[in-house]
Amino acid sequence: MSGKTRAKREDGLKARAILAQGNALGPDHTITPRGHPTIRSPTVRIRALTTDRGWPKRTSPHPTNMPHQAPPETNDLTTARTLLLEEVQTTLNAVDPTQLQTAADLILTSPRIFLYGAGRSGLALKMVAMRLMHLGLQAYVAGETTTPSLATGDLLLVASASGTTTSVLNAAEIAKKTGAKILAITTAPASKLGQLADAIVLLPAASKSDTAERASQQYAGSLFEQAVLLVMDTLFHALWKSGPQTSEELLKRHANLE
Numbered sequence: 001m002s003g004k005t006r007a008k009r010e011d012g013l014k015a016r017a018i019l020a021q022g023n024a025l026g027p028d029h030t031i032t033p034r035g036h037p038t039i040r041s042p043t044v045r046i047r048a049l050t051t052d053r054g055w056p057k058r059t060s061p062h063p064t065n066m067p068h069q070a071p072p073e074t075n076d077l078t079t080a081r082t083l084l085l086e087e088v089q090t091t092l093n094a095v096d097p098t099q100l101q102t103a104a105d106l107i108l109t110s111p112r113i114f115l116y117g118a119g120r121s122g123l124a125l126k127m128v129a130m131r132l133m134h135l136g137l138q139a140y141v142a143g144e145t146t147t148p149s150l151a152t153g154d155l156l157l158v159a160s161a162s163g164t165t166t167s168v169l170n171a172a173e174i175a176k177k178t179g180a181k182i183l184a185i186t187t188a189p190a191s192k193l194g195q196l197a198d199a200i201v202l203l204p205a206a207s208k209s210d211t212a213e214r215a216s217q218q219y220a221g222s223l224f225e226q227a228v229l230l231v232m233d234t235l236f237h238a239l240w241k242s243g244p245q246t247s248e249e250l251l252k253r254h255a256n257l258e
Contacts, residue, residue, distance in 0.1 A: 044099040084226070087216055091227045092234065094204045102199045106183050107137065108239070110155035114180075116142035116171045117159040117228075118145055120221070121206045125159055125176030125231040131236040134250040135243075142171060148185075160184070161205065163191025172196045185228055187215075 005179050072080075107113060111134055115125040125141070127186035140147045142156075150156065156175040160168040163186045176196055184197035187205050194200055205224035206215035218222035240250070 007192055048204070052164045054143070083217060086224055087218065087223050088230060089201055091205050091223060092230060095231055096202065099199070099201050100231070100238075103183055103201055104235055104239060106155050106181055106189070106199060107132065107157075107235075110153065110181065112138040112140065112148075112151070113157060114140050114142050114147070114150055114175075115157045116168065118165050118167050120225040121159040124225055124232075125157065126231055128157070128232040128236070131233065134253050135239060135245070136253065142183060150175055150178050150180050154178075154180040155183060156180050157183045157185075159186070159228045160191075160193055161187045161192035161203075161221045163188035165193075169193060169196070185231070187224060201231060203231065 003143060044074045113129075115132075116122065117125045129139040129141050142150075154175075156171060158168050158172060163184070168190055170183050172184070172193055173196065181199075182197045183199050183201070184193050184199045185203060186193055186197075187203055189200055189202055202222055204215060205227050206218075206221060
């Protein structure tokens, strides 16, 4: 056997050995020309799955704690909308007008208004702060880096359904020590927050810990959070319409760096 023939035979044997090594490693591996194994990226295969309603099931690669469910029926959406509208209307109708009048007096007579709430209640009060600013009032959202310090005579407007939210109570206690007034929106007038407040707006809604669906069939504190925004929008509208300012004048104060 010549040297050239022997070399070809050895190359053939080496190639078979490399191929056998690749087969032993499995389908997700390949062998380089030098005989080194490499890992091939696995191919993701998505199987078409459908629910009994014909909707595709979730095939997200990311884990989720939410169990699979199909989109709601149209009737379910209509029922939910009706429920929300009825609950909000019932809650707003139950608000004492004299409490709103007191709240309006505090807002108009305070040199500066600071607003604070936790979670979704806080988001609602941020929208309230924007409307007070449109009226030309000095309104600040507590916790923002540009918010000044609270001073004697200022107004702290807070919202807490339970009246026991730790951060809201801390803010109220600081306001009390500073000599500022406190206006609290809550469902619990006998709570610690209610006792600290100079005035309250009582919303007969549910707190997030109320799971018995006595005051609302919505989840957690949804009704309270919705009512916070709407009762304060009611107050804003009344303040605006009782004054001389036009909508064009309010619009001039709207942010122009958007």
